[in-house]
Amino acid sequence: MMKVIGAGLPRTGTTSMKAALERLGFTPCYHMVEVMTHPGHVDHWLEATAGKVRTREDWDRVFEDGYQAEVDWPASFYWRELADAYPEAKVILTVRDPHKWDPSIRMLLSGENRPAPSDEMPEQIRQLFTTMQRMRPALDQMGRSLFGPDWTFGNDPGDEDLVVAAFNRHSETVKQSIPADRLLVFDVREGWEPLCAFLGVDVPAGEPFPHLNDAESMRQAFERMKAGDMSGFPLGRPGG
Template sequence: MLEVIGAGLPRTGTTSVKVALERLGFGPCYHTFEVLLRPELAGRWLPLCSVGAAADWERVFEGFRSCVDWPASFFWRELAQAYPEAKVVLTVRDPQSWYSSFRVLGSLSPREPLREDEAPESIRPVVAAMTSLRPLFERIRGSVFGESWEPGHSPDEQRAVAAYHRHVAAVLAAVPAERLLVFDVREGWGPLCAFLGVAAPPGVPFPHLNDAASIRRTFELMRTEGRVHVPFTAGG
């Protein structure tokens, strides 16, 4: 049963919000990186690779109390309807700053995705899982930006920023104000805790994660050492 639904686009602080929600007691929080840690989760999404497919949200989010990031946040409208008591958090940032970060993410993604038969044996299940989700991300990309997905490629700034503004406007128009928090992670614990009705963790700084270095390290370690590093696990 989801209690908090993240509606922000990737690179708007979604990983920071994941960690924050878990520290506030709303975890586990689903994030795309969960598939790297638990490849079996990919199978829950496969029915949604096709437009119009029926979703079993209870199955998709079994074991989770909140969600952020694509593919979950792409379905914010459907999730808000399926979980009418859940609160919605729309993470935002300056659109041009967001585009710069989103473009860096695209440049860090390998242009030639790691194939299962080429991957170190230890991460072949992870590679297979992410490969199986590619049609879903292609669907998301086409819907949000109006273009097909290509590894290592980002949409141009004008197209991307226009998509960003459309997304924010759609969420603001659809979700009642009392159910929605528009949140910039630079604001820290205050707005998020007030919205969720919980106290901030004493002496704990608000998390700021998922920078370019972390993403680069994730790809490098998968290729060179056959292990998964994600920015929200201790020790990496």
């Protein structure tokens, strides 16, 4: 059953949050990596895009493999629907400086440094491209919700002011929609203490909070992909 609902946008520490939540026992935690490693999951998100996932029973089928938490798109796009479907779950809005988020999300959504698929690529990598291509209708819907009806995946989202405004608008919508006692607004730089206090669990003794998949590691992972090397994926994958 879903216990933790991530409402943050991609590139707000979602890969770190996945690792942290799983370390705290909220496992498995759904993340875009689940789509990338389970291509059949695309069908769930295309159904959600078409408005066919509405009830708790529908969402239970999406998360039928026992997911207790979710972060990152595609799941976090449906934070409002999930909060309604699982009223006992807590909600976490991951945030960061929106001016620093701007170049990070721009690199992700515009496809900067992303290699083009080719017949010379290993089969595993070509399958990854096929999976993400099937996700395009869902990803386009998510991007348009932020940047307007004319945006499509692969295009630059616009100038910095537009991107920052989109980030702030999303954050304010979540804050105004979820009761304060159910919501944690969280920057992963804050570490274990506020997260554990909110979730009612102990702080892991002697363990640093995970900080994974920063922008530089993503660039390096794409460079490895260009050479046909999948090391670093899925943790170095786009969308973390």
